[in-house]
Amino acid sequence: MSLFVAENLFKHFGGLVAVDHVSLAVEPGETHALIGPNGAGKTTLLNLISGLLPLDAGRLALDGVDLTALPPHRRVRHGLSRCFQITSVFANDPVFDNLLLAAQARAGSSFHCLRRRAAESALRDRALALARKVGLDEVLDRTAGALPHGDQRKLDVALALAAQPKLLLLDEPLAGMGPEDSAQMVALIQRLRAETAILLIEHDMDAVFQLADRISVLDYGRLLASGDVAYIRDHPEVQAVYLGTEAAA
């Protein structure tokens, strides 16, 4: 049984059909890439899946739980986490506090006014483990907003991981990165395969071809093709509307 199923998702804005009866599935442990031209509806689809936009029609299920009518925070509790295209960290707080807050949100513990938040050792351990996982354990005291862009993206991923997702949605995690940061992020995503399935939007085709078990291609809101790397790379319509000749080579 698929871990995640989206069936016939439909969304329009006035006369513009942004997502046109798209169905896709993500298997346990799978890294599934979603590619397509700018404006094809990829981010809208992620907004529908994460609950930031209401569906006009369709159904969503994760690990047997119907998510369709749930608000975003309930979807997170059921195992759906997301990183946005724009890095979303608590820029004025230290890295460790960012992680501690995320760990606390996952643990569901409330703010204790008579106890120091940082004294909760299980949460501290969890925060430290997250930092180690993404390679930020050397910069725990640094203000998040002062980190280099690549490290901020890693922190963003760590915040999403704090919710212990079954499915992690990554929207252009390599955006704005140079080759070195990109390589580190690709390695991080590869490591995450062991703990979560991933639905990934990315325009860096070298990364997509390295990471994806399966690729789905959107064009004008419709699913144009879905298959493994070799199938998509050689797909004439995908080459025409998206890959061009360079990325397909």
Added chain:
Amino acid sequence: MTPEPLLSCRGLEAGYGTSQVLFGLDFAIHAGEVITLLGRNGMGKSTAIKALIGGLRARRGEIHFSGHAIHNARPDAIARLGMAIVPEGRQCFPNLTVREHLVAFAANRGGLGEPWTPERLYALFPGLKARAGHLGNQLSGGEQQMLAIARALSTNPRLLILDEATEGLAPVIREEIWRCLARLKAAGQTTLVVDKYVERLIALADRHLILERGRIAWSGSSAELDADRGLWSRYLGV
């Protein structure tokens, strides 16, 4: 005798608050050249561009452009001298149509014999013609990028600056941008490019400047950069 460069920087220093980012940049760009500014994230590329376009005041050093000292000039004055930027993030106006973007800033600042007009720009980017009546925020990322380039070209600049012009774009759109830049080069457009696709930049540009911690660590031709992969790994992380 070597002609005067179109743009020259001498000892350029700039930064933000107590943080100094650029430490004495010296370089020149001659008319008709395509130059790239390379380097890892955080090495000063965007700061250097900000200083060139007047968005950040130089703390020390001089910048001369088209015969004028511009290191103390305002951005609008620099733009009127013929410098145009395609900014990171495109920055199209959400409430202007495509056509309005192409006429609102139109001028022949470079004094071109055959200046860019909306019709010539539509020929360069046919996708924009079909969207002429659409607002900036109704365009896809790729269309916005083409519009940002077309908007810069509508001023017929002496120097065109592109800051991460292929970022976040589908491969097929990136190819269109590279083809466009090659055509502009063939037409003699002087261009300064910041981008991360080193192989494409080698194919496009005449010379390259590599920034490392706010200093020019290396400069050379495309052939030299292509031949020395050690530079790629040392300075570019490739």
